[in-house]
Amino acid sequence: MLEIKKLTKNYGSFTALDNINLTLDTGVYGILGANGAGKSTLLNLVTDNIPRTNGEILFHGKDILSLGADFRKLVGYTPQLQGMYEEFTAGQFMRYIGALKGMKSKPCKEQTHELLSLVRLDKHAHKKLGTFSGGMRQRILLAAAMLDNPRILILDEPTAGLDPEERIRLRNHIAEISKDRIVLLATHVVSDIECIAEKVILMKRGKILHFASPLELMDSIAGKVGEFHGSFEEVNTLKEVYDKGQILRRRTGFVLRVAQEDLPEEFLPVEDITLEDVYLFYAEGRQ
Numbered sequence: 012m013l014e015i016k017k018l019t020k021n022y023g024s025f026t027a028l029d030n031i032n033l034t035l036d037t038g039v040y041g042i043l044g045a046n047g048a049g050k051s052t053l054l055n056l057v058t059d060n061i062p063r064t065n066g067e068i069l070f071h072g073k074d075i076l077s078l079g080a081d082f083r084k085l086v087g088y089t090p091q092l093q094g095m096y097e098e099f100t101a102g103q104f105m106r107y108i109g110a111l112k113g114m115k116s117k118p119c120k121e122q123t124h125e126l127l128s129l130v131r132l133d134k135h136a137h138k139k140l141g142t143f144s145g146g147m148r149q150r151i152l153l154a155a156a157m158l159d160n161p162r163i164l165i166l167d168e169p170t171a172g173l174d175p176e177e178r179i180r181l182r183n184h185i186a187e188i189s190k191d192r193i194v195l196l197a198t199h200v201v202s203d204i205e206c207i208a209e210k211v212i213l214m215k216r217g218k219i220l221h222f223a224s225p226l227e228l229m230d231s232i233a234g235k236v237g238e239f240h241g242s243f244e245e246v247n248t249l250k251e252v253y254d255k256g257q258i259l260r261r262r263t264g265f266v267l268r269v270a271q272e273d274l275p276e277e278f279l280p281v282e283d284i285t286l287e288d289v290y291l292f293y294a295e296g297r298q
Contacts, residue, residue: 012036013057013163013193018066020052020217027052029217031066039189041204042197043286044214044294050197051091052217054165057195058088070163084112087161089152091168097141101132101151104140108155119158126154130184146177153184164188166196170203182207201287211286213293220293228289232270236288237278239267249277255295257287 013035020028028049042050055061057068059075059082068075075082095104102123109119127133130150135143143151149169156164166185170178178200185194186207196204204211204225211228213221221228239249246265250256256269269278270292 012071014067014069014072015057016067016069018053018056018068019064020056020061021064027217028056031219033212033219033222035193035195037191037193038209039185039194039196039204039207040210040212041208042195042212042214043199043201043204043290045199047216048214048294049217050199050214051167053214054088054167054195054197057163058086058165059083084159085162087156087158087164089149089156089164089166089169091171095140095148095152097139099140100137101127101140101143102136104151105155105158109158112159114159122158122160123154126157127151129157129187130154131180144177146173146181149173149177149181150184153181157188162192164192164194166194168198168200169196170198170200178203201285201290205286213289215294225286225289229284229286232284232289232292233282234280235272235274235292236268236270236284237274237280238269239278240264241267255291257291 015031015033018028018031019026031053042053044050056063070078070082070085099107105123105127106119109123124133127136130153132147132150132154135147140148140151153166153169156166169185170181173181182203185196189207196208198204208225210222210224212219213228221231239246241264243265246258246267249267250258253267253269255271256267259266259268270288274280
């Protein structure tokens with residue numbers, strides 16, 4: 012169990028994280044919010060990469076600062092930026108990360124083979140990372156984060172820059188490995204967490220707006236999502252008034268979809284609410 016109590020991070024007079032409280036057990040937790048919401052700051056505090064201003068982070072009742080290296084051994088981390096040694100092969104990179112984690116040679120070699128197979132890179136073990144596509148780089152980072160069987164897996168924008176097929180494949184990998192560990196997945200791509208997150212941490216300006224299941228979040232805005240159907244010109248003109256709306260193309264024509272507290276008369280309420288509607292209502296809206 013990971014407990015976060017009154018966690019705050021200030022940079023001078025700017026509060027990047029404001030009095031965060033969470034209790035996390037096994038499963039996938041999606042951290043959703045716009046750029047600057049505090050997602051990466053939260054992850055950097057949980058990984059002990061930056062000092063906190065106030066509050067506690069407890070793992071099984073003990074502060075991670077007192078656990079020190081013993082806690083960091085339990086954490087796997089995939090950073091937002093893909094920094095790696097281009098001349099390393101995939102296998103060399105895995106063994107290098109294993110050495111940094113203090114793993115012995117034999118178990119590291121065995122896990123390298125298993126994890127590269129899991130992320131479908133076993134046939135590329137001897138290829139240099141400099142030749143890898145963006146999707147392959149994300150998968151090798153995920154495999155490296157999984158070395159030594161971490162109890163907490165932290166993923167910061169793991170699908171950034173990936174094409175749709177690679178994004179779906181990586182999401183499936185994350186779902187497979189989340190059965191017996193805490194997975195924190197920070198993203199602003201709603202579809203990354205809609206199917207695999209058991210709970211969503213919805214953040215805005217350093218605060219937690221909601222901590223609930225995707226279904227609970229969607230139910231919370233029932234009756235607050237609507238669509239206007241019309242020509243492209245009509246929809247595009249109306250979007251100038253409702254700038255948070257989404258223009259969608261359907262078989263029957265164009266649609267402007269909005270999520271807000273009071274629906275305008277020209278918008279028909281819809282029942283098929285999505286997590287993206289939730290994101291637009293809470294994180295991007297004025298609520």
